Amino acid sequence: MTDLTHLTITEALNGLENKDFTSVELTQAHIDAMADAKHLNAYVTETPERALEQAQQSDKRRSEGKAGILDGIPLAIKDLFCTDGVQTTASSHILEGFVPTYESTVSGNLLRDGAVMLGKTSLDEFAMGSSNTTSYFGDVINPWKNKNRPDANLVPGGSSGGSASAVAARIAMGATGTDTGGSIRQPASFCGITGIKPTYGRCSRWGVVAFASSLDQAGPMARTIEDCALMLKSMAGHDPKDSTSAPKDVPDFTAGLTDDIKGLRIGIPKEYRMEGMSEEIDKLWEQGIAWLKDAGAEIVDISLPHTKYALPAYYIIAPAEASSNLARYDGVRYGLRVCDDGDNLIDMYEKTRAEGFGDEVKRRIMIGTYVLSAGYYDAYYVKAQKIRRLIAQDFTNAYEQCDVILTPTAPSEAFAIGENEEDPLTMYLNDVYTVSINLAGLPGLSIPAGLSKNGLPLGLQLVGKSWDEATILKVGQHIEKAANFTALPAIRTQKAA
């Protein structure tokens, strides 16, 4: 039998339906691959027994003709989604040992549709980061290797680095991610997979550990556009338990994948052609433009004039919301408590938070508290909110001239673990092409479009109008076909050899 872990979700669903293999076999193949790929450290918690049990139930459902749209498909869940009875850490020491008694709406939707959960994937602590090197449970390694520096371990990107690494290494067929400023799209780009951040409000945030509530959005990460479309259909939908979840019908995203993009207007924002942009990224972007033009799309130059303010505004708004959201970790309600004999309550709070949070999380809490403090609120927080409005308006204006926007996903290929760490600002630059989209609440996806000269994946980003995931998925599938990205990460080519 061919290695089942190499199938796409869609292929696996056909195989299950044709009785070529069972979900138990498919799940076991992934559990075996996970054991071989332990060094990637993609999972914080693996749940093989539970997975096999779910797979057995799935096989039973299928034999009774009751299979759901993802029945029997082994997936990974980012460890930011609360999972009933399974430890949920947000990759933080402060949540170590926290076992929710409820299931997040999004992971619950996937289970409802028959998905099998292989385990919980690592992330930057509380989803703050772009490299998955701030997890309390250690660095996650990208399965790809820089062919000119074969000894270096590379970052998978972040914060959904565990999910991206797992999907790329074929130790999950798909995974959930969350994206506050780029955390689905940038790791997807670094690991050569596809990921979509839906419109804000498309997926429920209920049961997802909050980072910055006005920006956080869950989305799928998988190896093809079609697989992402399928997962998104399951994950999305109105949830009365989340007041920011929108009462919108969920379209059949897979049915909309028609590949006909004739006449579509593709906007190319001139402000994204940044100074110092690498020649490779520029070439990739040009190639993307050429593919779409060849398919009959119309290329339109557009302007998003407030782009240069997006990063500074994001790095005020996101920490402000984080400092408020993270106030709940007090040593009483969740996970860790540090309490020596004779301590008073305040002492216990301080010791728990000092020990429980890592450096990056503390940095954000301090920035957030500062920009929200009485003397600085107007100067920083209110100003950032005004800029956010202008950024959103830029997109509204641009969409009078175009239907979809095409940009690179990230300014670089995957870098080595330890690089870019001396200065947090260099790390923040990773989000330069992605944060505006969160500030404006728009849908965006990343699709692998080529390899760098170091043999590493590079992604292109498509940004859509609000609620128009269908069009970016359609254009994304066109790029997918044109790019024909078939390269495999080192770990899998070695195995196949």
Ligand code: GLN
């Ligand atoms: N890298 C960005 C940050 O550190 C985005 C993170 C995210 O999207 N969760 O804030």
